[in-house]
Amino acid sequence: MVSKKKYGLETSAIRDGSVRSHFNEHSEALYLTSSFVFNNAREAALRFSGDEAGMVYSRYTNPNLSMFEERLASLEGGEVCVSTASGMSAILGVAMSLLEPGDEIVASKNLFGATKQLFSGLLTKFGIKTTYINASDLNDWEEGITRRTKMFFLETPSNPLTEVADIAEISKLAKSHNVLLVVDNCFCTPALQKPILLGADIVIHSATKYLDGQGRVMGGAIVGRREVIEKPLVSFLRSAGATLSPFNAWVLFKGLETLKVRMDAHSESALKIAQWLMQHQKVKAVYYPWLDNHPQNKLAKAQQSAGGGIVSFEVKGGKEDAWKVIDNLQIVSITANLGDTRTTITHPGTTTHGRLSEEDRLESGITDGLIRLAVGLETVEDLQDDLDFALTR
Ligand SMILES: Cc1ncc(COP(=O)(O)O)c(C=O)c1O
Known part of the structure; x- marks a missing residue:
């Protein structure tokens, strides 16, 4: 061993x-x-x-x-x-x-x-x-x-x-x-x-x-x-x-056996989607380590070889607006897991972090409008179209 x-x-x-x-x-x-x-x-x-x-x-x-x-x-x-x-x-x-x-x-x-x-x-x-x-x-x-x-x-x-x-x-x-x-x-x-x-x-x-x-x-x-x-x-x-x-x-x-190729591909797609979300009129904030405006962007680039597959973003509005975006998606799966070939989405405030007190949640930055996207290995343009439809509908 x-x-x-x-x-x-x-x-x-x-x-x-x-x-x-x-x-x-x-x-x-x-x-x-x-x-x-x-x-x-x-x-x-x-x-x-x-x-x-x-x-x-x-x-x-x-x-x-x-x-x-x-x-x-x-x-x-x-x-x-x-x-x-x-x-x-x-x-x-x-x-x-x-x-x-x-x-x-x-x-x-x-x-x-x-x-x-x-x-x-x-x-x-x-x-x-x-x-x-x-x-x-x-x-x-x-x-x-x-x-x-x-x-x-x-x-x-x-x-x-x-x-x-x-x-x-x-x-x-x-x-x-x-x-x-x-x-x-x-x-x-x-x-x-x-x-x-x-x-x-x-x-x-x-x-x-x-x-x-x-x-x-x-x-x-x-x-x-x-x-x-x-x-x-x-x-x-x-x-x-x-x-x-x-x-x-x-x-x-x-x-x-396929970890490296998958992680590189997740990271490449996630970066494209994070940059695209940054430009979207319905999005208030995007959290992704490889974005220049990420507070620890320099450290991330020194410590990691790529940004990974997780992109979190905040929609304008609150819980109902975030839920609406999630519900309008056609390709992306609404599920608690991440790290899948399939792109998955969650509303952390009411799922993965739902058992925390409101005070704890807000202290950790888990706002009502926050959405976590675990970018999978589908065609990036299809994911962008799906997100655009869900965000603008
Ligand atoms: C960062 C992190 N650590 C630990 C866990 C717990 O892992 P498991 O669901 O395999 O018990 C999760 C699950 O989502 C996670 O995201």
Whole structure:
């Protein structure tokens, strides 16, 4: 599971982690089995105790999971990867296995709604407090630190407003206070940004999004240094059972093979659409890191190789106006997922961030007129026509 780092990203995404059975299949086999057979009771005992390497039970280990984990670790430049049933279980696993009651998290206030719910709701029940700050302001991170702070957590670009945070600078601050820096790399993926190479300790993924890339399966992953994540997370998953299914791991493993071409194509189309939306008379504001007027445009261009597929924009008016635009679309799908070949659209204020209080929502910039577009791989002109029809009708 150690990253080899000897190939280019595209080669690693296609070749790393592959294991062939004795049939010598070219496309990897699917190991749909709940458990593995031992030759004798002694072998079973040794495998259970971990004194002998090998498969035991698919809640602990499975060849499809190992293949996906090795490939993703290699792409992110991390030593090991632990896969999980979803992005949320990856975040829960990191918190539950690396934090203790009384510990504190300093987190970006611009986080995915469910992550904020998890931090402000469930984790507080276990005595873990979160302080929210402006991720793009280094002073805010410093001011958020107390002697109990154990973890920094951020998304860059953030969901849905694409706020970009300086991973290298935040990581220096984290290291100087002995704090772990966790980065949710869902929007960029390692095809566009490698937080570990910029100093992050742990990378989180909702593999459900771009790693799959076609909206088929749920999955999550945690990548980092072996000594930091492997034992605590494997032990958490073994007890808590939030394990990735072998079938989903197989789909994700194959999804990684086209990650780079997909991310580049998503980014190219998203930039065209963001620039086009900027000129549209019905649009009040556009949020996309590659636009010159994005507040962290320079940083984004230094830290990422392209802007990614997410464009958020605010229509003139309020919720009813935003909903009308969404309802008038013919091609774009109204759905909560993102990172699909199909362009998807959501009204964050009443869906992904709908469980937050109005105060929290507005503090994060989630206004009633805000719409999140996850630009897919359809013909750009068709998407523009669809959006134009919806906006002007
Ligand atoms: C940035 C980000 N992180 C985490 C998650 C959670 O992932 P999952 O839905 O796979 O649990 C999402 C889901 O939309 C997300 O957008």
